[in-house]
Amino acid sequence: MNGLHKIQSGANVFKNYFIIALRTVQRNKLYSLINITGLAIGMAACFFIMQYAAFELSYDTFHSNAEQLYRLTNDRYQNGELTQHGVITYPSVPKQMAADYPEVLNFTRVIQFDPLYLRRGEDGFEERVVFADSAFFSMFSFPLLAGNASTALARPHSILLSETAAKKYYGIDWQERNVLGTTFSIDNRFDFAVTGVFQDVPANSHCSFDFLASYTTLGMEFGPEAEDSWTNSNFMAYLQLASGVDASALEQKFVGFSERYFRGTEVTNSLERFYLQPLTDIHLYSDYEYETWVHGSSSAVWGLLGIAGFILMIAWGNYINLTTARSFERAKEVAVRKVVGARKGQLFKQFFMESVLINAAGFCLALAIVEALQPRFRDALGIRFADDFFATNFGVIFLTILLFGTLLTGFYPAMLNASHRVGSALGNKMSPTSAGHKIRKAMVVFQFGLSFALIAGTYTAYSQLDFMMQKDLGINIEQTLVVDGPRLTSWDSTYFDHIGSIKAELASLPTIDYATTSQRLPGNRMGRIFNIQRKAGTSDTRYTSSQLGVDYQFFEAFKMEIIAGRGFRRSDHDLDFNAVRSIVLNKKAASHFGYASPEKAIGSVLQYWDKEWQVVGVVADHHQQSLRVPVEPIVFMPLYSSNQYFFFKLNTDDLQQTIADVGKTYRQFFPGNAFNYFFLDTSFNQQYLADLQFGKLISLFAFLGVLLACLGLFGLASFMATQKIKEIGVRKVLGATVAGVVSLLAGQFIKLIVLANVLAWPLAWFVLEKWLQRFAYRIDLGVGIFIATALSTVLVALLTVSYQSIRAALANPVEALRSE
Template sequence: MLKNYFKIAFRNLWRHRGFSFLNIGGLAVGMAAAFLILLYVGFELSYDTMFPKKERIYMLVSDLKTPSDSYQIPVVDWSVLGKITPQFPEIIYSTRIDDMDLSIQKGAENFVEKRALAADSTFFKIFDLKLLKGNPDEALRAPLSLVLSQTGAQKYFGSENPLGKSLKIMNGEYTAQITGVMEDLPKNTQIQADYLLSLSTFTKIIDPSLDESWANYEPRGYMLLSEQANPTKLVSKINAYLEEVDGEKMKASNLFIKQDMEPIADIYLYSTRIGSGIPNINNVYIFGVVALFILLIAGINFINLTTARSVERAKEVGIRKVIGAQKKQLMLQFVGESLIITILAFILGIALATLALPYFNTLAGQAVALGIFSNWSYVGLFFGIALAIGLAAGTYPALVLSSFRPVSVLKGKFSTTRSGGFLRKALVVSQFSVSIILIIGTLIIYNQMHFMQSQNLGFAKDRLLVLDTDNNAKQQLLADYLKTNPNIISIGKGSTVPGGGGENSSALSIMQNSQGQDQTLTVDRYVIDDTYLDQLDINLIAGRNFSREFASDSTQALIVNEKVVDLLGYSSAEKALGASFDQWGKKGHIVGVVANFHSASLQNQIEPLSFVYDTKQSRLLTLKISPSNVSETLAYVEKSWKRFMPNTHFEYYFLDEFFDRQYRAEQRFSNLFLNFAVLAIFISCLGLLGLASYSTKQRRREIGIRKIVGASVPGIVNLLSKEFIKLVGIAFLIAVPIAWYGMQNWLQDFAYRIDIPVWIFAVAGILAIGIAMLTVSFQAIKAAIANPVKSLRTE
């Protein structure tokens, strides 16, 4: 009997090939899309979960409060871990990690490695990263110890064993010994490095005062806690202890510090601290919902089309019952056929996902999975979903058709039930509600991205070429030589450029406020020359720029932005001029105020910013170049670089492209959302096309009679289409408030955002109706132009 069921099932599939293609194809595409999204969501949720002791690894973070403001930062001061680790037995190990650009000399050439970290000797005790060569307990203990990843070792030593060998670092000033080779770090961790330099290189050789400094915030701090430790209680004890030992310093400087701890596995998705960016969990939630939406649409399609088609098999059921088929057997047949179809759709969906994975990885900007079967639990989950959809689609016709009275059915008295028609209409409304929500979401995301990328940033980033000289001694000679090229309009120097290029540092500063009192602020600090502001067209609204004519500018002058003026309580920028400051050992007065500008992406609020004048510590050269002959200018710059710095690898970037990199994550999110929204709409159209085909076939005699009595083709098309258009209209009314609420919450994560315009909802409605009209009209026109004689023939 089972063999007979299989034979009938495949005969039905083949007899109605077009319908079967729509049914199986729609479900397969939906499952493939949802499967890819699941891979993405799983990848995002797996960040920093590969460490064996992840449940006990915490990041120590800092909350700073001044009389006028408060800051939540993801770093600690240099000395805090050294103070607390010996005091609390709950802390097994602690380590500091400092991001750095490490210049490495290979032969006669210097390379600036961006994927480098300085770390304490306890680094490997906490993170348990596998060392392929070397002793993890000793690898980072001595100053000038360097651990390479497999990639780093291959770059500098090829197939040789690098252990015990040495490399010149920091422009050849120091020689580092290779003490270990580690496995390449996976992509799904925030600790990314191909080069680990012992932190004692800085604390013992370069700047021995670091371990004793206070409120000097730069490294990230991590702790491995004991199994019995209570993080909440430990934080309270840490803060009480630091209040005891540093309380007088806090009062004297009006800077009050509290420490907090964040589980390492939560930082990437949940942290909202300055420098951490927008919490990625929101995007994960959105994609999770999109995956559910796509599965819902695909499932609705399948159930809708399966139940609609089952009505045509009423006579088959009648004949089976006449020859003795039991109700249980009929139910098993319909459910079994439905399961066969969903299993075929599952197999096809896995095949489609396999083919689409390389494109999906490119779209996501990272290899979220190397293969479809890298996680078998996901495959099992989707097989279960396929079975569930098959059961849901097969159960309704199984129950209804197996209950028919064979005499009535064979006399042709069977017709679709009101409940069946209502169910199909409800399902169409549901799937188009989801589609309209996705259309609205896509339009709002696109507009927010366009808003961020087209806003006036408050500075000019076009045609600015940035070179990182890493404070090379011949920087000035290079700059003077480049000025002779007529295509290079101007050259400036700075430690940092907007967007995070160069050295990004925050400085604890004491400034005189509007009440004449000393006020502590934490401000971003740019080291620049006297041409930097003009070159970037940063607007000076009060006071003056730095000048070579004032020798004291390099030691006693400070320029701030409007945000600092507001925090100090001055009613105007002019009134802040002359206010005293004390910053990193420099004391003097504010000589200028610049208008606020976006030094970071529009995802973040404008932060307080200060500029100091020092041409010797300005590692970046910024070149304003002519828009003509760009390739020739670049060739000239490279040739000049090799003339003055032949041992340093030539690298450059354009500021506009560099600044826009901050939006890459959101751009990828936007592209992914758009692609899956289009897929969801496509699947909805497949279902609507199938239902329209079925509905048209059911009314073919009615259409024939209408044509005979004079109905026009447009009239018939309108007749067949208006029912579906009504359903789309109802879906629109349901979708609008849901989409508005969801996207309004999404926009709250942006410091600068659009107000959702009404036209977006109007466009979404027009698009949805237009898509539905195009889909339905294809079948309606086909039916309207058919020969009525054929339509009126009896079976």
């Protein structure tokens, strides 16, 4: 009974604390609203960011063998310089590694081609097909809904579909149909038998595909180059290591592997080095070339997590600032409670309960905000959030942070409030302590220092993005309609004639200035050729260069400046790479190959294995890819390709009619081929989607951080105005003007904001300079950005405190001095 009595007594005490805390919150509506709203915004922002980070960091963790899976990367050196830092390698390499090293349990090679035309009956679409070795399903956890995982990729001309693809081609009732064994025609040349249907690839997989075909098909159709080549580097490779194997130790053995099979530089005339990249690092930690799938940015994720921490600190800082500022207001309440017998510990619990209540209210409001806005954030920002967030490590961390923050924000104010002395409080001798005043000043400086950094980061991110999107690319991509080349037309001499005929017919339209073709889109990485030599050179130096097949009107159509020699002529063209005799270099390539000037390159001959190419022209450099990537040396070839693109330079605003005219002509020349089109500038700017997304995210959370800082400043200004009401009354009686009073109240805050800017400037500069180093071409981080940021924060702070300052300055001094 005694134990039960203690429990009931404790419950009653807790209930009493709760009721008093609730009444206190209701009695001080303005400060309670500021505190709860600020905490809710801070917690919600932190919640959003941590959900996003949890999803980004979860990539590929769903594979049961994730810790044993690695992607093979291949660095290539020529003349002591790194010429390729890529994810593609030779098909023989993983196969031989599995044979040489018992640490390697399994391997699979993976390659995704340009869209292939898949037809089943009357239904046909262009699809991206991935080819993989038979071990693929034993290494990766992509469950099959139909078929046998161990044999599905064993035979040539086998193909598996995702559940979504099965519904697309067989209907939503595909499971009731006999899907296995049915066939697909690919490019009207190959028949593939369906051997399985797999669950849709999860959104947090670094690779995504709807069609998976057997790698053995490539060996059958294209010969040993696909299986055993040591020189054809076009394939990705994944290795599964035995449990407990030290990947770093195995990497050390790869040096010997290179010497053994590449014999220094004898096989490829390049020095080959191989490394292992953990599967779970691929999405966020990839700076490699030739990535097949879009990947994320670790710096963006960790940067946003840092911002989440800043926002939460600002929110909790507001609470501590306002609560401690109002501490001496509650001194009489504390004194009266002590007089009637309340102990310090009881008072501490009472004030701590208020803190818990406000934090809990803020948390509940934050959950409501997240629930209401999450779908809109997902759509507007193009980001994904982790499902079952509170079941993840990040969910546990988030709750732990909230618990710690609640304890921290509750402990200090509660201890301060409970420590007031009875005599001082009842004798009207209470005033804010010097130490407390300094702490509040420090908190304002800290909050607006963070706000300065967030605003400067937003300015910088958008300035860099604008710079990249507005910079002269050296190639005119505006008003350019792009049409995919025909996939189903035989690649022969008639194809060559068709290309010339359709270009001529469409270029004759008044709405089209030029019609031209190219192997690659501006915005896409080019292929590379290795082992180029100068025929008349005095050394045996070999070079690597990017290569791009274009037609004779390409340079003129895209307004690319020819700085030496000439461009291509129609007579230079050929279908066959081996028949090419004339080439054009860009300025970077002319320098790369050792020519003293572009003019010196004209007429010279370059050797590539047994082929010889004469340099007939040099063009100015252009940006083939985003400004993250340096300009590369390029060898342009007058070459038509089966994977080409048509480019039509338009001079009209009537785009729909022009597209219809182009489509009609295209179908006449290439019947049966899909007419797929898009605009080049839109396609090119897709490279900047991740940067644009990051800009939106940082601007949103920077706004929230500044909003929270201003919310706290507003509450603090309101409190300070109330505390100085008698001083203001005396000053006004003695002749002080409204402007003078406003200057007095606002000035003390503006000084703190200026100090915050000065202190935050060096740190912000250091962080932003580091971020900008990721770009090959970037803005200069001048003082203009920081001056604009400083003026913005000062202006925002001034507007925030002006309302309370003006209100206090306009108050009747008689009311303030009535009690004196």
